[in-house]
Amino acid sequence: MTDDGKRYRLSRRRVLAGLGGVGLASAAAGLGTSAYLTDTESFEDNTITAGTLDLKVDWEEHYSYPQIYGFEDPTAGLDVTRSEPADTSSYTALPDPNTPMVWVHDDDLDAYMDNTAIEAYPDQDDDGIQESFNMGDVGSFCADGADTPSDLDPTEGFRTQNEDTMGASEPNPLVNLNDVKPGDFGELTLSFHLCDNDGYVWMQGDLVEANENGITEPEGNSSDAGPSDETVTDLQGGDVELLDEVQTALWYDGDCNNVFSAGGGGSTDGEEADVVIVLDRSGSMSGSAITQAQNGANSLIDALGPNDQVSLVSFADDVSLDEGLTTDHNAVQNAVNAISTGGGTNMEAGVEQAHEELFAADEFGSAYGESGNARSGARKIVVFLSDGNANEDSGVTDSPSEDPVNEAGNLKSDNAEVFTIAYGSGAPTGTLGDMASDPASNPEDQYAFDADTSDVESVFQGIGGTVGSGGEEPIFRGTLRESLVELTAGDGIALDGDTSTEERACFTASQTSCVGFAWWVPTDVGNEIQSDSVAFDLGFYTEQCRNNDNPGS
Structure with missing residues (x-):
């Protein structure tokens, strides 16, 4: 109350006007403090990017009878024999040193392997022999290594284009053999590369289908002949004889040369x-x-x-x-x-x-x-x-x-x-x-x-x-059926990135790792396999190594 006894009344307009004055005074005060020392630190454009784990593959495939695709006799002019030499020290036994089908003199081994190469990736000149990455139109492993199934098309990428790989309307599968006889054998070295990160790797496989495809007259006279119309999709049953007569070997191909070297290969111990x-x-x-x-x-x-x-x-x-x-x-x-x-x-x-x-x-x-x-x-x-x-x-x-x-x-x-x-x-x-x-x-x-x-x-x-210390160590030997059972169980066959240690190791990113897969039909197999066919899958699976204490779980 004022001295004259009258009440001083503040209207809303006067209150807002007063606040406006306070605001102006503060702004003026702020202008007055701009001369003080100041500093600002900022962390800008922060990012979190998920890493990648990319598996790339390449290969070279061999067949002991490439003449079926128009190749010349691979043994012509070479020292190759189906009878064990008296002195085997200068010969290489193929495809598995434990159960050879042929012996090739070491001086002729390179020529024989070239002569039996029927397809590869990468292979820009289509001669069936694998070429190096980072050469010609082929970039690095991680740029131009094969992704399946897209890179199985020879007309689009770097897979060999020939009678083995090209079907009538679509590319043939990797292994595509239609006239196998007792005494035939082949080999496929699959190479894989992990891009960007280390990883655990498994080799996997599965039976697609095995068929009897009827019984020929000679097969019918065999005591081992099964039902004429049998189709098998379960590895635990069925009597399609080819599934049990084809022998196989899987190994770490330390030097990636498609040859299963006896004695381990590579440097000592x-x-x-x-x-x-x-x-x-x-x-x-x-x-x-x-x-x-x-x-x-x-x-x-x-x-x-x-x-x-x-x-x-x-x-x-x-x-x-x-x-x-x-x-x-x-x-x-x-x-x-x-x-x-x-x-x-x-x-x-x-x-x-x-x-x-x-x-x-x-x-x-x-x-x-x-x-x-x-x-x-x-x-x-x-x-x-x-x-x-x-x-x-x-x-x-x-x-x-x-x-x-x-x-x-x-x-x-x-x-x-x-x-x-x-x-x-x-x-x-x-x-x-x-x-x-x-x-x-x-x-x-x-x-x-x-x-x-x-x-x-x-x-x-x-x-x-x-x-090299890569070495050549067997992974598995057995019939095709037995191999597929191993490759189908769980996550498949767990591969080891360092076989020199007891513990299973990861595979290092950017490294080249090779697994050989050999097959053969022993010469003592008879007519029971006539017209039989087997279709199967092969592949690799990887999981990141980092932060993974229980791989495959």
Whole structure:
């Protein structure tokens, strides 16, 4: 109340006007504080992206009677026999060393395998022989590895296109054999790759259908003939004889060469290897020479076990460590495919860089870099290819010498094994022979090779099978019915990413892993199989490795 006794009344308009004044005063005060020191930190554009686990496959299939598809006799001019040789030490038994159908002399094995290859993926020239990834129109495993069933179409992708793969109206299945006889055999090596993440892998299969397809007159005279109209879809029953007469073998094909090697293959006792591939990229290696050498180096890498490390060194006037020792074999293959040619031939520097990488002990001070990934307990191996005489000096040791033999000697003194390939007619076979390790230390081994563009890939692949720790271990042997029972049970046959340990291991992303599947019809099988047919599935299943304590559950 005021002094004059009158009540002071606030209208709504006056209240709003007053609040407006307060607001203006606050705004003015805010302008007055803008000179203080301030700071803002922000974390913007945060994302969470789900990872991927993508399984890719590729393959090469062989059949002992490819003539049915128009091929020539695969044994013509080769030492191949169905009778066991008196001395089997120089022969390879196929398709299973435990129960051979043929023996092929080791000198003729590559030719025989090429002659019996009926289809592959990738195969751009349709000759049935598998080609390397990252070559021609084919990209990396994860870009152009096969997804099924889409990539089974030869007209759309990189599967061989021939009488075996092309049906009248649609592509044929992977195994498509219509005239099998006793004594026939075949083999399929399936290769798989995990993209982006490690994973557990199972091999799976199932019976689609087995049919008697009637009884021929000779089959009817057989005491083993079953009902003429029988169709079987259950592995637990039925009498379709072919299902029980076809014999099979599954194995880890450590060098991915479609051959089940007796004695395990690979290096002794599964010893892991550190391998440095040294490639000449001088000007004389241009054109097809470097392309074939790249194919060969990639074949060697494919033949290594998942725990083998590999590195790439290349040289011309200079030398470079293109990829340090790693179990990421795909990364090294990418480096191999990226090589370009030009310049002189500094062989000495190539040997020295390999020495530095393998032993990670500053062998040459600061002259060469190293990845630091060399392992003290691993087998140390150098595979060295050159096509010409040394004409550049490294300037690091015994300058101005251009002779790499002394440096190779130092490498061997540190217990490294040196394999050399004299590539082409101009290669210095004497120098490269002196650089190589002495085969007298192991008479069964060979360390110095001569090769040209037509056979350098097989030379590299053979070295890979010798030095790799991948090994060849059986997974299962039995009839086709018994194999399918194993492949059907649960999640299938659990595959092991590292067979050198007792515990089952995951498969590493970007690694190449191969499983061989061989089949054969023994010669003592009789008429009871006439006209029988079997259709079946094969495949792989994967689960992520990370955070998975109970795989397959």
